Amino acid sequence: MQAVLSSLAALPPAFLIVAAGVVGLMVGSFLNVVIHRLPKMMEYDEANYIAEIRGEPLPHPERYNLMVPRSACPKCGHQIAPWENIPVISYLFLRGRCKACKTPIGIRYPLVELITAALSALAMWHFGPTAQALAAIVMTWSLVALFMIDADTQLLPDQITLPLLWLGLLLNLQGLFAPLADAVIGAAAGYLLLWSVYWLYKLVRGREGMGHGDFKLMAALGAWFGWQALPALILMSSVVGAVLGGAMLVFRRKSSDTTFPFGPYIVGAGLIVLFFGADVLPLTLVAGH
Structure with a gap:
């Protein structure tokens, strides 16, 4: 290499x-x-x-x-x-x-x-x-495929999300994007955070609010960037999802029960962190206000 x-x-x-x-x-x-x-x-x-x-x-x-x-x-x-x-x-x-x-x-x-x-x-x-450039290129290819598949079918295939997760951990054996310990915690925390949101939403609303593929995609991004990037990833994907989802409800006259894929918003947040780092979180907070 x-x-x-x-x-x-x-x-x-x-x-x-x-x-x-x-x-x-x-x-x-x-x-x-x-x-x-x-x-x-x-x-x-x-x-x-x-x-x-x-x-x-x-x-x-x-x-x-x-x-x-x-x-x-x-x-x-x-x-x-x-x-x-x-x-x-x-x-x-x-x-x-x-x-x-x-x-x-x-x-x-x-x-x-x-x-x-x-x-x-x-x-x-x-x-x-x-090596970061070569890894980042492979990551962008995976994220483009996941973005389009989820937008079309509301599916995030394990055939892409799981190899992306394991690749992030393997690359960070050498600390390519984050220390290995941070990557392992990031993978576990990324999965558990959205898993918790899923169950909380299901208990409150009585129906599913996101798919299990979203958990795995967030875990993959946590494995690449470390747990420190998770606040930026979650906040950015949530803000973008809320804004675009609200716009679709208004302009396309959808009902509030309409389901939208969350994966494309996670992908967008992942690309922002890849190229700009998790330091964009303060800017996201300002934009959110």
């Missing part, structure tokens, strides 16, 4: 930032697949498991994972050629439409690619050619 970092340090900073952005574009294209398919994979696996327990035929016997089957247009079934998967460029070349049936392709696909590229480049610019 040290040899790799030394080689990176010898390269011009501008080149490293651009290279991180290009890699981010390619990873963003793959994240679009993860965002679309991972929830379906979870649904199919659960349905197959239940059918197997009951001795019934499997409802989804076909292979379905991140690689199989090939990506295709949901409208006409046109299989996506490799050149049609070139990040951003293929979307512009196709003018945002399927090559075969001209059905519009959602703008979210190039946006995910561009956001992933921007965050990757920002991490390289912010941390420089260090």
Whole structure:
């Protein structure tokens, strides 16, 4: 690892930032697949498991994972050629439409690619050619996927949150972002804080206020940044969630019983702490007033 970092340090900073952005574009294209398919994979696996327990035929016997089957247009079934998967460029070349049936392709696909590229480049610019930069880039990729999946389905898959948690603890064996003791306490406290809020809300209101995936995501961020960052993470995610949730209730005429995913707000708070540190807490308190 040290040899790799030394080689990176010898390269011009501008080149490293651009290279991180290009890699981010390619990873963003793959994240679009993860965002679309991972929830379906979870649904199919659960349905197959239940059918197997009951001795019934499997409802989804076909292979379905991140690689199989090939990506295709949901409208006409046109299989996506490799050149049609070139990040951003293929979307512009196709003018945002399927090559075969001209059905519009959602703008979210190039946006995910561009956001992933921007965050990757920002991490390289912010941390420089260090192990922190490489770790931060991987973290931003995970958080982009979690943000979009939770916004779509109100799910935060264990397949992403748990590896993110363990990776944070492993990285902090060397104190990359926080001392190991602070990271371990942060993981436990992050989980228990939202777990306590969940049960308190359920006792008072008689229904669930958040999902268990939120506990695991907060635990993962605690493992990365240490327990000291938890007040900033919780306050920022709560303030943003309250403001945006209230706005949606007003402008979209939703009822007060409408459920909103909390994960995207935790993700936003995590990105702020990653790039600005937990010292943003005083600014958050001022904004809250």
